[in-house]
Amino acid sequence: MPRTRRRELLVAGAAGALGARIPSAEARRRSRRSRLYDVVVVGAGLSGLIAARAVRRAGRSVLVLEARHRVGGRNLDHSIGRGKVAELGGEWAGPGQDRVLGLARELGVKTFPTHDQGDNVYYRDGQRKTYSGDIPPASPVALVEVEAAILEFNNMAQEVPAATPWTAPHAADWDIQTVAKWVADNLHDQESRDLAALAIRGVYGEEATQVSLLDLLSAITGVGGDFNTLIGSAQSIRFVGGPKQLSKKLAARLGRIVRTGTPVLAIEHGRDGVTLHSARRSFRARQAILTPPKPAIGAIRFTPQLPPAYDQYLQRQPMGSVLKVNAIYDRPFWRDQGLSGSAISTTGPVQIVYDNSPPDGRP
Amino acid sequence: MPRTRRRELLVAGAAGALGARIPSAEARRRSRRSRLYDVVVVGAGLSGLIAARAVRRAGRSVLVLEARHRVGGRNLDHSIGRGKVAELGGEWAGPGQDRVLGLARELGVKTFPTHDQGDNVYYRDGQRKTYSGDIPPASPVALVEVEAAILEFNNMAQEVPAATPWTAPHAADWDIQTVAKWVADNLHDQESRDLAALAIRGVYGEEATQVSLLDLLSAITGVGGDFNTLIGSAQSIRFVGGPKQLSKKLAARLGRIVRTGTPVLAIEHGRDGVTLHSARRSFRARQAILTPPKPAIGAIRFTPQLPPAYDQYLQRQPMGSVLKVNAIYDRPFWRDQGLSGSAISTTGPVQIVYDNSPPDGRP
Numbered sequence: 001m002p003r004t005r006r007r008e009l010l011v012a013g014a015a016g017a018l019g020a021r022i023p024s025a026e027a028r029r030r031s032r033r034s035r036l037y038d039v040v041v042v043g044a045g046l047s048g049l050i051a052a053r054a055v056r057r058a059g060r061s062v063l064v065l066e067a068r069h070r071v072g073g074r075n076l077d078h079s080i081g082r083g084k085v086a087e088l089g090g091e092w093a094g095p096g097q098d099r100v101l102g103l104a105r106e107l108g109v110k111t112f113p114t115h116d117q118g119d120n121v122y123y124r125d126g127q128r129k130t131y132s133g134d135i136p137p138a139s140p141v142a143l144v145e146v147e148a149a150i151l152e153f154n155n156m157a158q159e160v161p162a163a164t165p166w167t168a169p170h171a172a173d174w175d176i177q178t179v180a181k182w183v184a185d186n187l188h189d190q191e192s193r194d195l196a197a198l199a200i201r202g203v204y205g206e207e208a209t210q211v212s213l214l215d216l217l218s219a220i221t222g223v224g225g226d227f228n229t230l231i232g233s234a235q236s237i238r239f240v241g242g243p244k245q246l247s248k249k250l251a252a253r254l255g256r257i258v259r260t261g262t263p264v265l266a267i268e269h270g271r272d273g274v275t276l277h278s279a280r281r282s283f284r285a286r287q288a289i290l291t292p293p294k295p296a297i298g299a300i301r302f303t304p305q306l307p308p309a310y311d312q313y314l315q316r317q318p319m320g321s322v323l324k325v326n327a328i329y330d331r332p333f334w335r336d337q338g339l340s341g342s343a344i345s346t347t348g349p350v351q352i353v354y355d356n357s358p359p360d361g362r363p
Numbered sequence: 364m365p366r367t368r369r370r371e372l373l374v375a376g377a378a379g380a381l382g383a384r385i386p387s388a389e390a391r392r393r394s395r396r397s398r399l400y401d402v403v404v405v406g407a408g409l410s411g412l413i414a415a416r417a418v419r420r421a422g423r424s425v426l427v428l429e430a431r432h433r434v435g436g437r438n439l440d441h442s443i444g445r446g447k448v449a450e451l452g453g454e455w456a457g458p459g460q461d462r463v464l465g466l467a468r469e470l471g472v473k474t475f476p477t478h479d480q481g482d483n484v485y486y487r488d489g490q491r492k493t494y495s496g497d498i499p500p501a502s503p504v505a506l507v508e509v510e511a512a513i514l515e516f517n518n519m520a521q522e523v524p525a526a527t528p529w530t531a532p533h534a535a536d537w538d539i540q541t542v543a544k545w546v547a548d549n550l551h552d553q554e555s556r557d558l559a560a561l562a563i564r565g566v567y568g569e570e571a572t573q574v575s576l577l578d579l580l581s582a583i584t585g586v587g588g589d590f591n592t593l594i595g596s597a598q599s600i601r602f603v604g605g606p607k608q609l610s611k612k613l614a615a616r617l618g619r620i621v622r623t624g625t626p627v628l629a630i631e632h633g634r635d636g637v638t639l640h641s642a643r644r645s646f647r648a649r650q651a652i653l654t655p656p657k658p659a660i661g662a663i664r665f666t667p668q669l670p671p672a673y674d675q676y677l678q679r680q681p682m683g684s685v686l687k688v689n690a691i692y693d694r695p696f697w698r699d700q701g702l703s704g705s706a707i708s709t710t711g712p713v714q715i716v717y718d719n720s721p722p723d724g725r726p
Binding site: 315 | 535536538539540541543544547571572573628658661662664671672675678679681682684
């Protein structure tokens with residue numbers, strides 16, 4: 001099995017970050033005479049900023065409201081000096097992710113390959129083994145089961161359209177079971193089960209007990225049909241200086257229309273358009289685009305309420321929960337020992353480790 | 364299988380009902396000099412009102428804040444005149460539910476038996492059959508499978524403590540599968556599967572695809588260990604004048620400490636206690652008790668944020684979704700035809716029907 005990596009830092013409690021301040025009657029009065037935008041975009045992560053750019057390119061007026069005091073959403077880079085960063089949030093791209101790679105080219109953000117030279121470490125039951133390539137030195141039984149599972153995932157995914165997974169002939173059967181249940185039913189060796197759980201954790205930042213099998217299959221289709229891509233090459237490209245630059249550069253081009261520190265707490269919508277209330281004032285638009293994670297959207301008060309089915313959907317899209325820790329060394333000493341820095345462990349709190357060095361290998 | 368009935372109207376989008384108004388800086392300033400309660404209870408449904416009563420009985424000061432302009436939460440009765448009501452929300456009690464029955468006695472709310480005389484109707488594939496007793500005239504195969512499933516549910520439930528289901532030896536196995544998946548794996552006849560889905564819908568107001576098997580088993584333990592109780596006798600007692608009276612009478616005794624129309628939108632908590640912000644003002648307390656449904660609690664802004672694990676839990680407790688319709692006739696004409704008024708259908712939008720007449724059978 002290829003190295004399993006953490007793809008995204010899904011921040012628990014993002015909704016809470018919206019803060020506790022809310023619009024006064026005065027703010028509402030002011031909004032009545034405020035400007036009417038064609039579109040207000042909520043959220044200044046990549047989705048929101050790209051949406052705002054598209055609206056402006058179409059010749060329409062647009063405003064972006066961001067709850068946090070920064071742009072970038074789930075891309076969050078921590079500066080370690082000299083233009084280098086430790087990525088605290090999402091960090092990888094991969095072959096076929098043409099839009100984000102095209103955006104990087106357009107914005108002048110260079111990419112570099114994820115470090116993958118040297119042996120990997122596999123740690124299980126107190127035993128440390130090294131291995132090269134993508135297959136950890138698990139027991140032969142576990143390896144056979146894991147390979148069979150990947151084949152079966154890929155086979156099932158063939159009938160699942162990435163954009164409309166619910167139209168797959170077996171969609172109902174696959175959506176009533178968690179990935180964990182499928183693994184429990186189909187893998188019988190404990191080591192292979194542990195490796196499967198680890199892979200899901202790496203891909204989703206979430207337990208296999210919480211993910212529907214259909215969702216996993218549509219994710220496989222989404223990366224081209226091979227589970228190995230999901231846990232492997234989809235994590236093979238990094239951004240020099242960190243991925244948050246994409247958002248920062250987009251926001252810089254958009255200029256004053258991006259307002260940070262402006263949590264949208266309530267939205268009124270009707271025939272006359274949309275009024276979005278933040279703590280200190282309100283904004284009017286013909287239309288609004290909401291890009292926050294689902295639980296954060298669910299925490300916005302809508303008047304009138306959202307359609308019940310959509311509200312129910314929002315209640316069923318929780319965030320995952322993962323801790324990502326960056327340890328910074330003067331130099332990547334493991335490389336001298338012929339190690340890649342990648343390690344997977346089926347025990348202990350630290351289960352997935354990788355070399356997250358800047359392009360030149362030095363902080 | 365006993366008649367399956369709707370136990371509770373789970374209102375989709377309850378969170379949205381909190382409204383869009385929020386505390387101004389002025390309100391916050393006022394709160395600094397406001398009274399410090401020992402406890403503020405959020406929510407004036409049965410739980411909140413009982414909690415407030417307990418606090419007051421303990422000699423502590425208490426305030427109840429309710430978002431809606433009424434008390435009663437998911438008990439909602441619609442007056443049809445002459446002291447009679449059509450219950451729009453939860454309506455039943457059953458043997459063993461000693462606390463709510465004791466409360467009714469204490470408050471002078473009489474109970475009466477759910478009407479169950481006469482034949483029931485079973486509708487499937489365009490065929491209407493009548494039957495007496497609890498077992499619908501399904502095919503022999505379906506009946507055998509359903510009976511076997513109920514036995515198996517009850518057997519599994521024996522090892523599940525109602526209050527701590529996660530300590531059951533097989534808790535992990537049962538929590539990674541939905542009830543729908545268990546049914547798909549263990550029932551092979553379509554009619555028995557349909558009846559199982561119907562039963563879950565009746566008990567939960569939610570699809571079997573959304574409920575973990577472990578949750579169902581703990582619910583079975585909660586009613587004494589028999590699935591039949593869950594779908595049968597737990598729905599055998601009604602309240603004369605409607606169950607909302609319990610909340611109304613409790614609130615009347617509590618008096619001015621119950622404030623309706625006061626949605627709590629934000630809560631600050633720390634060593635100095637708790638500050639709860641509503642639209643127009645803020646309230647301070649040493650401690651707070653939150654009784655709203657989980658998604659509504661999740662829509663409150665907490666400062667500091669809730670612990671991530673609890674926030675994650677709130678994100679994983681969605682409401683169910685069911686429509687309940689009361690049709691009012693001058694008299695229960697079906698009784699003259701020897702029918703109970705109960706009908707179950709495995710097709711069509713109306714799947715569960717029952718005689719919801721007032722005690723004397725007349726509106």
